[in-house]
Amino acid sequence: MGKNTFYITTPIYYPSDKLHIGHAYTTVAADAIARYHRLCGKDVFFLTGSDEHGQKIERIAKERGKTPKEYVDEIVKGFQHLWQKLDIAYDDFIRTTEERHCRVVQELFRKIYEKGDIYKGEYKGWYCTPCETFFPESRLVDGNCPDCGRPVELLQEESYFFRMSKYADRLLEYIEANPDFIQPTSRRNEMIQFIKSGLEDLCVSRTSFSWGIPVPIDEGHVIYVWFDALTNYLTGIGYLDDPAMFQKYWPADVHLVGKEIVRFHSVIWPIILMAAGLELPKKVYGHGWLLFDSDKMSKSKGNVVDPLVLIDRFGVDAIRYFLLREISFGSDGNFSWEALVGRINADLANDLGNLVHRSSAMMKKYYKGIVPEPGPERPIDAALREEAANTKAKLVSLMEELDLSTALATIWRFIGAVNKYIDEAAPWALAKDESKGDELARVMYNLAESIRWIALFVYPFIPSTAKEIWNRLGLDDELTAHLLGEVRWGEMPSGTAIRPGSPLFPRIEDEDKEPPAKAPAKSTVEIDIEEFARLDIRLARVIAAERVAGADKLLKLKVDLGSEERQIVAGLAQHYKPEELVGKNVALLANLKPTKIRGELSQGMVLAAVADDGRVRALTVDEELPAGSKIR
């Protein structure tokens, strides 16, 4: 048996701006893994935090007229607020500006320096300030930063270097001997190739800014980035302050990171640990990116989604569920509004919400809401019990592999099986036949018991919903007082009074499906005639119009532009009947980038006047002109 502790970390996030849904994904995943291990009875330590030093922070703070500390204090408060809203149950939040951390970094630096693995040299390289990274010439793209595309500058300064190269062979041996160390396997192979191509010594100090931890042996230098940031994983579990705690949790079971920082965690970090004479973490897991229109989420590209807005609109568990279910762990996943609403309606409102709702309604109707003593088990009842046991076994092995999305799919397959059991066992038919009392009691008991198991299964992923289901079952102890490994079929106490409630997940209706509208422009912006000329507005004759299925605001139009026909999706359904538009000549913005709306291609936009009282009329001309006529 291994030790009964589990230590998991997220990256510490950089407070140069608010966090977006991509950060939320990493942290929710870590939280689900941590909660799962607690549910299995492990002594879990879950660490997250903030990486607060560096030139970029120094600069942003100055621009805002604040000290760096004042600036990071404010931003980090926002991080902690978001984690609270997302139900993140971390055990500690480490800030690299804390005194406890500065001492650890300096101690480690001194130790490795005294060993001779840190030396003074001269650093020269192409530096991207926004990314805070030096790049060798070979990595530049058209002379610019390979990560953000911005210009870089050639910098040279006296620096301390860490002898990474010395450890390359030892690290390779370690990676080969420990196949689980870097996961998934694709990232492991990338790292092996990277190390084999040769490691350069790492620059670990700077003199060009001062917002950092001073080099203990040379006050003019501050310790640079990775040496400062990665070390948080030691500080958080008491490396200097609490040796007993450190011994209990180190080495970490999982460092969960985005794939772009796998290299730092699986090359730089283990070498720092080797030099310091410490054990290496058991696993570095590099998950994929959350893509938005197939582009990596990042602030510099402007495609971020604010998780607080999503939580306020849909509730925390809908967002947690979506992130963990939709994105196959380890691969990239797409974020889209449509997929989010689809998951909420299909999986949460229909499958899970309806199961709980219809079961409690029947319990109320047939047994006044009291869970009955079950009758004998028939084959159909035994099959359900076995399905529950199989689901649990699969869940355990998938969670060991950190395969969160398949774990959820497996739980939902069981939810589907319970819904099917209701349809096949047909309690409403049994209730009509007095001789079937035992059978009805067995079915209703099994429903309550299945729902109890489902509450335990989903707890790591959607904890507040799980607790709500537990409460509705009338169970008065805490869900978290139970262990997944010890749950037995038949432990649902007969005689328990269930507590029915409103739907767990209200369906997202059509009018709520659209993304939140952008804030209206505050004032009129002046443009010149050249800018206006970029708009290709033409007269278009509507030749066909119909409603878009499932969307009560949208009409699908076919229009004639003289030289071509196009399909347009227009938000006019509440203002025109389809047949009222056919034959009209409307103004069409013809060079708007084509897009898909609710799965339908839209190649332009019908211009309309929108009155303050909500009336909308399409722009048209007061005399018949040829379709395609240019509007200027």
Ligand SMILES: [Zn+2]
């Ligand atoms: Zn850059």
